[in-house]
Amino acid sequence: MAPEVYFSALKKTQSHADCFSELICGINADISQFGEGSFVGIKMTVGDEKSTGNIKPEVVRVLAEKLKGQGARPFVFDTNVIYTGQRQNAVDHLNLAYRKGFTHENLGCPYIIADSVFGTDSKAVKVDFHNVKEIKVPSLITVMEDLIVLSHVTGHIMSGFAGSMKNVAMGMASRSGKQIQHSSLKPCIDTGKCSLCGTCIEHCPVSAISEQSGTAFINSNLCIGCCECISACKLDAVNINWQEDADIFAERMAEYACGILSLIKRKLFINFAFDVTRECDCIAGDDPRIVSDTGIFASRDVLAVDKACFDMLTRSRDIFSRGGRIKAHLHEFKYAQEIGLGSLHYNLVGDV
Ligand code: SF4
Numbered sequence: 001m002a003p004e005v006y007f008s009a010l011k012k013t014q015s016h017a018d019c020f021s022e023l024i025c026g027i028n029a030d031i032s033q034f035g036e037g038s039f040v041g042i043k044m045t046v047g048d049e050k051s052t053g054n055i056k057p058e059v060v061r062v063l064a065e066k067l068k069g070q071g072a073r074p075f076v077f078d079t080n081v082i083y084t085g086q087r088q089n090a091v092d093h094l095n096l097a098y099r100k101g102f103t104h105e106n107l108g109c110p111y112i113i114a115d116s117v118f119g120t121d122s123k124a125v126k127v128d129f130h131n132v133k134e135i136k137v138p139s140l141i142t143v144m145e146d147l148i149v150l151s152h153v154t155g156h157i158m159s160g161f162a163g164s165m166k167n168v169a170m171g172m173a174s175r176s177g178k179q180i181q182h183s184s185l186k187p188c189i190d191t192g193k194c195s196l197c198g199t200c201i202e203h204c205p206v207s208a209i210s211e212q213s214g215t216a217f218i219n220s221n222l223c224i225g226c227c228e229c230i231s232a233c234k235l236d237a238v239n240i241n242w243q244e245d246a247d248i249f250a251e252r253m254a255e256y257a258c259g260i261l262s263l264i265k266r267k268l269f270i271n272f273a274f275d276v277t278r279e280c281d282c283i284a285g286d287d288p289r290i291v292s293d294t295g296i297f298a299s300r301d302v303l304a305v306d307k308a309c310f311d312m313l314t315r316s317r318d319i320f321s322r323g324g325r326i327k328a329h330l331h332e333f334k335y336a337q338e339i340g341l342g343s344l345h346y347n348l349v350g351d352v
């Protein structure tokens with residue numbers, strides 16, 4: 001039988017927190033699996049300094065209070081990232097989170113960075129997929145039994161669509177795990193387009209880009225495939241192989257998500273289709289929204305929740321394909337089902 005995806009539509013004048021409260025009433029049976037005394041990790045991201053579309057603390061609080069009311073011990077967590085910015089270490093990351101309002105007082109529970117101060121807490125776990133033979137995750141993930149993933153749905157520079165699957169694959173991997181997922185990406189400079197403005201050189205976290213013969217040059221031996229140069233370049237002068245490289249990247253993400261979720265007993269995935277931007281919360285500031293606010297989706301099946309959300313947001317056209325250039329999300333959906341991550345078929349209930 002197809003897994004259920006519960007949908008709560010955002011009503012006119014309704015706040016995001018009220019919409020979430022409504023959804024939580026509708027999925028009481030799913031929430032009640034997180035019982036008395038359980039430590040429930042709520043995975044989410046605060047986004048970058050400039051991002052305004054991220055899930056807000058008052059929304060997360062609705063869930064934290066509900067869990068505490070049934071005797072569970074919720075905590076919010078995220079991991080450090082591999083690109084430049086305020087989330088490369090736990091000190092800057094937590095300071096950023098507090099500035100954005102993710103305090104204990106506002107959340108109703110603690111906020112922690114799961115992979116230690118410098119992102120070095122990384123444990124290898126054997127898996128057996130086509131591309132990935134071991135996953136690297138913070139040790140917390142290897143002992144976690146209860147997980148709720150809150151994802152702000154956005155576009156993504158590589159994978160087209162970003163929802164729960166990406167939040168798990170990248171967001172719950174350690175920094176070295178993130179690097180492995182990115183390692184198939186080998187960008188190069190289109191010298192005909194490059195004006196040598198220096199922006200990508202400044203942004204590259206591993207100094208892999210330098211000037212050579214009047215243009216930028218990427219040393220592929222140093223590059224970790226983080227994509228930061230692609231988003232930094234305003235002249236579209238950084239290229240990757242959008243077909244092959246992006247598909248392998250998508251496969252690695254699906255494999256990571258599958259490996260990570262196989263470690264955890266009780267799971268729930270919640271996608272927020274509000275303030276949907278072309279770029280993810282690592283890059284987007286208050287960028288224009290690419291689709292009107294829709295509502296919130298929840299399921300115990302990570303693939304079903306992403307697919308249901310994707311289907312609703314792309315009813316008139318695929319807003320995540322960037323004019324047809326990106327197809328990795330379509331490949332990722334198909335591949336994820338093939339490796340047993342979840343189901344592309346679902347039964348939509350709630351406000352339908
Ligand atoms: S950001 Fe673009 S234009 Fe500027 S140096 Fe890099 S590749 Fe060249």
Ligand code: SF4
Pocket residue numbers: 187203204205206207208209218222223224225226227228229230
């Ligand atoms: S060259 Fe680009 S993709 Fe490679 S590490 Fe530097 S910024 Fe990241």
